[in-house]
Amino acid sequence: NAGVTQTPKFRVLKTGQSMTLLCAQDMNHEYMYWYRQDPGMGLRLIHYSVGEGTTAKGEVPDGYNVSRLKKQNFLLGLESAAPSQTSVYFCASSYLRIGGYTFGSGTRLTVV
Amino acid sequence: AQKVTQAQTEISVVEKEDVTLDCVYETRDTTYYLFWYKQPPSGELVFLIRRNSFDEQNEISGRYSWNFQKSTSSFNFTITASQVVDSAVYFCALSEASNYGGSQGNLIFGKGTKLSVKP
Numbered sequence: 001n002a003g004v005t006q007t008p009k010f011r012v013l014k015t016g017q018s019m020t021l022l023c024a025q026d027m028n029h030e031y032m033y034w035y036r037q038d039p040g041m042g043l044r045l046i047h048y049s050v051g052e053g054t055t056a057k058g059e060v061p062d063g064y065n066v067s068r069l070k071k072q073n074f075l076l077g078l079e080s081a082a083p084s085q086t087s088v089y090f091c092a093s094s095y096l097r098i099g100g101y102t103f104g105s106g107t108r109l110t111v112v
Numbered sequence: 113a114q115k116v117t118q119a120q121t122e123i124s125v126v127e128k129e130d131v132t133l134d135c136v137y138e139t140r141d142t143t144y145y146l147f148w149y150k151q152p153p154s155g156e157l158v159f160l161i162r163r164n165s166f167d168e169q170n171e172i173s174g175r176y177s178w179n180f181q182k183s184t185s186s187f188n189f190t191i192t193a194s195q196v197v198d199s200a201v202y203f204c205a206l207s208e209a210s211n212y213g214g215s216q217g218n219l220i221f222g223k224g225t226k227l228s229v230k231p
Contacts, residue, residue, distance in 0.1 A: 042203060042223040090157065097217035098145055098207050103157040
């Protein structure tokens with residue numbers, strides 16, 4: 001079972017460039033989430049989705065956009081990358097609204 | 113608002129010592145869930161336990177045990193006879209059942225405790 005797959009695993013961007021992080025899950029989960037992890041800050045929720053075609057803002061949504069056109073995919077976009085967006089990004093999915101998440105392996109993004 | 117506090121930023125122990133990781137949470141919900149995740153040096157997040165607010169029984173799984181006390185809003189994690197492989201960052205997290213501010217179900221994480229177990 002693949003579970004939750006994130007691509008790419010590593011990326012270096014220049015300030016102002018754009019990119020899309022892809023999260024794919026094969027567990028038919030309704031709920032999907034994007035978190036960022038920064039040293040000393042734990043994981044903070046960027047955006048989440050409670051089903052296909054829906055998205056909502058989390059704790060730190062500024063500078064990011066998301067889309068959930070297909071149930072299995074949750075895309076995180078950076079329109080104009082900034083050094084402050086250097087982070088490790090984790091995607092997660094869950095079957096129940098309240099329950100343990102299945103996390104992807106993370107994407108390490110560096111913006112220079 | 114919900115909040116999770118892990119006051120211990122880093123802990124260092126010698127192998128075979130017992131170690132307790134503290135977690136204090138804040139919520140106004142009566143139904144909520146608490147979690148612990150482990151993040152080893154390889155970076156992935158590993159689910160350890162989920163506990164709902166109505167179940168205050170302590171739980172033991174091998175060398176791991178969890179102490180949930182609603183009276184002190186704490187959900188502490190103890191590793192008995194620690195091993196080098198226990199070295200990791202451990203996160204405590206909270207999920208509320210009610211939809212205060214639209215955050216129903218979202219996992220709120222503490223900042224983590226880095227545990228180093230030395231041989």
